[in-house]
Amino acid sequence: MTSSGSAEDFPAFLPPTPTGVARAAELLRAGEVVALPTETVYGLAAHALDERAVRSLFAIKGRPLIDPLIVHGLDVNFFVNLAHFTPMARLLAETCWPGPLTMIVRKTSAVPLLVTAGRDTVALRAPAHPLMRAVLEACRLPLAAPSANPFGYLSPTRAEHVRTSFGGCVPWILDGGACALGLESTIIDVSDTSAPPRILRPGPITAEALAQILDCRVEIGPRESTPATGGLAAPGMLARHYSPRTPLELLESTQKPGSPPVGRRAAWVRLQRPKPKEATPNAVEVFWLSEDGNLAEAARGLYDLLRRLDMAGYAKIWCECAPESGLGLALNDRLRRAAGRGNS
Ligand code: AMP
Ligand code: MG
Numbered sequence: 412m413t414s415s416g417s418a419e420d421f422p423a424f425l426p427p428t429p430t431g432v433a434r435a436a437e438l439l440r441a442g443e444v445v446a447l448p449t450e451t452v453y454g455l456a457a458h459a460l461d462e463r464a465v466r467s468l469f470a471i472k473g474r475p476l477i478d479p480l481i482v483h484g485l486d487v488n489f490f491v492n493l494a495h496f497t498p499m500a501r502l503l504a505e506t507c508w509p510g511p512l513t514m515i516v517r518k519t520s521a522v523p524l525l526v527t528a529g530r531d532t533v534a535l536r537a538p539a540h541p542l543m544r545a546v547l548e549a550c551r552l553p554l555a556a557p558s559a560n561p562f563g564y565l566s567p568t569r570a571e572h573v574r575t576s577f578g579g580c581v582p583w584i585l586d587g588g589a590c591a592l593g594l595e596s597t598i599i600d601v602s603d604t605s606a607p608p609r610i611l612r613p614g615p616i617t618a619e620a621l622a623q624i625l626d627c628r629v630e631i632g633p634r635e636s637t638p639a640t641g642g643l644a645a646p647g648m649l650a651r652h653y654s655p656r657t658p659l660e661l662l663e664s665t666q667k668p669g670s671p672p673v674g675r676r677a678a679w680v681r682l683q684r685p686k687p688k689e690a691t692p693n694a695v696e697v698f699w700l701s702e703d704g705n706l707a708e709a710a711r712g713l714y715d716l717l718r719r720l721d722m723a724g725y726a727k728i729w730c731e732c733a734p735e736s737g738l739g740l741a742l743n744d745r746l747r748r749a750a751g752r753g754n755s
Contacts, residue, residue, distance in 0.1 A: 421579035422446075424570060424586045427542055435585045436549035444468055446559040446573045447546055448587025449538040451511050451596050451615065452566040452714070453573050454483070454556030455581065456546075462523050465555055471580055473562040479528040480555040481513050481596070485547050486537050492521050493553060494533055499601050499608065499625060506624045509539035511592055511615040515600040526555055532602040542587045558595060559584075565653055565714045565721070565749070568593045572718060593711035594741050595653075597621070600634065609634060613741040615710070631740075652748040653714075655721035659728045659750045668695055668729040675726035680716065682709050682731050695729075706738040713742065717749065 425431035425445075435445050439456060442464040447456045455472060457464035459482045469476060484490050487504045495517045496504065503514055518533035527533050538544065547554065558566040559573045559581065567573045570586040597614030599621060609630040610618055622629045662668060664682070670692050671677035679697045683704035691697055698716060700709035720728050730746050733739030 419579075421582040422574050422577070422584050423582060424574075424584050427585065427587050429545075431585055432542060432545040432549055435546050435583065438583055439546070439550045439552060439554065443583065444471060444581065446567075446570070446577075446581050446584040447543050447554075447556065448540055448570070448585060448590060449483075449543045449556070450540045450591045451538070451594060452568055452590055453559040453570065453584075453587075454543075454554075455559040455573075456483070456554040456556040458550075459526055459553040459555040460521065460523065462525050465523065465525050468555060468557065471577065472557060472560070474557060475562070476525070477528050478557075478562075479530060479534060480526050480557050481534040481536050481598075482522070482526065483536050483538055483543070483547065483554045483556050485509075485544060489537070489547070489553070490535055492519060494518050494522070494535060497601060497604055499604075503599065503601065503621075503624065504537070507616055508537035509544065510537070511539070511596040512536065513596045513598045513612075515598065515602045515611070517602050532600075534598065536596055540587060540591075542585060546585065563652055563654060565655055565717050566595060568711070568714045572715070575718075589711070589715075591711065592707075593713060593715075594738075594745060597741070599629070613744050615738065615741065617737045618740060619737060653745050654749045654751060655717050655728065657721050657725055657728050659717075659730055659746075661746055661750050662729050662731050664731055668692055668727075670694060671726040676724075677727040677729065678720045678723070678725045680720070680728060680730040682706070682733060696725075706733055706742060709733070710738060710742055713745070 425434050438445050442461050444457045457468045500516050513534050513536040515532050515534050522533050560566050568590040570584050573584050592615045597616040598612040600609045607628050607630050668679050671694050677695050679695050681699040684699045684702050700712050733742040
C-alpha cells in the first residue's frame with residue numbers, strides 16, 4: 412500500500428467521480444492493484460507490463476501462474492505494440508469493441524510471459540464501462556485484470572462482493588455499482604489463421620452473433636491442450652470454477668429437486684417466476700432470476716444470487732439450466748462449472 416492509513420481504513424471505496432478515477436490511475440501507475448468495475452464483472456487490475464504488479468495480482472487471487480490474464484485497453488491502437496492484429500481480429504475489434512469480447516491474438520515480446528502463462532498469444536479486451544475507460548484514459552497503461560474473486564470462486568458483480576471476498580487484501584475498489592452484464596466476456600481465439608476461429612468461453616457476445624460478423628464457421632470449446640499448457644486446460648476452462656462452496660446441482664427445466672437432508676433447507680433457483688400452482692418439495696425455497704425468463708436479466712443477477720445463497724447456509728442449491736443457445740450457452744457454461752462438471 413502506498414498511502415498511509417491503518418488496516419481498518421481498508422478496503423477504501425474510491426467514488427465513481429473524476430477524483431476517484433484519478434486516484435485509481437495514480438495507484439495503478441505506482442504498481443498497485445486496484446479493483447475496477449467493467450460491464451461484465453469487477454476486475455482486479457494491475458499494470459500489465461510491470462511484472463512485480465502482475466505477481467501481486469496472482470498472489471492476491473491465489474491464481475496459479477499457468478492461468479493467463481486478459482489485458483485491457485481502449486482500442487486496437489492502444490494495443491499496437493503488444494499484439495499482431497489479423498484482418499479477422501480487426502473486424503472483431505471494429506464490430507465488438509468496446510464491449511464484452513476478449514480476443515486471443517499473437518503477442519509481441521513487449522508482453523511479459525508471466526501475463527500469458529508462457530504462451531505466444533495474448534488475450535485482449537477493450538471494455539465498455541465508462542469508469543474503466545476513464546481509468547484507462549487517465550493511466551494510459553495496458554491493464555491485466557482477472558475477475559476480482561479468489562481463484563475458483565464466483566465472480567464479483569458488485570463492489571461489495573470484492574470487499575467481502577478480500578477484505579483489506581484488496582485495498583482500493585473503484586465503486587461502479589452493479590455490473591450491467593454480470594457474466595465474464597466471451598473469449599474467441601483468432602490467433603491461428605490456419606484454423607477456424609474458436610470460442611474458448613461463451614459469453615455475452617453469442618456464438619451466433621460472432622459467426623454472422625465473421626461470416627464463417629465458429630467452433631466452440633477448448634482447444635486440445637498443447638505442450639505450452641503442460642497438458643492442462645487453462646483454468647478458466649476448468650471443470651470446476653466460478654463455484655459457490657455450497658454443493659450445486661443442475662436441473663433441466665422439467666426436473667424437480669429432491670428433498671434436503673432432514674433438518675436442513677435447500678434452494679431452488681429458477682430462471683423465471685414459477686406459476687402459483689407449481690409444487691415445491693418440502694424444505695426447498697424457490698428463487699428466480701427473472702420474472703419472465705429474460706436471460707440477460709438472469710445473467711445480470713446470477714452471481715449475486717448464488718453468493719447470497721452460499722452465505723445463507725443451505726445444504727444444497729439446485730439450479731435450472733437455460734436453453735442451449737444464445738446467452739443460454741454462457742449461462743449453462745457457468746452453471747456447469749459452478750456444479751463442478753464444466754467440460755461434461
Ligand atoms: P478471467 O479469469 O476472466 O480473466 O479469464 C481469463 C481466461 O482467459 C483464462 O483463464 C484463460 O482461460 C483465457 N486466456 C487468457 N489468455 C489466453 C491465451 N493466451 N490463450 C488461451 N486462453 C487464454
Ligand atoms: Mg476469473
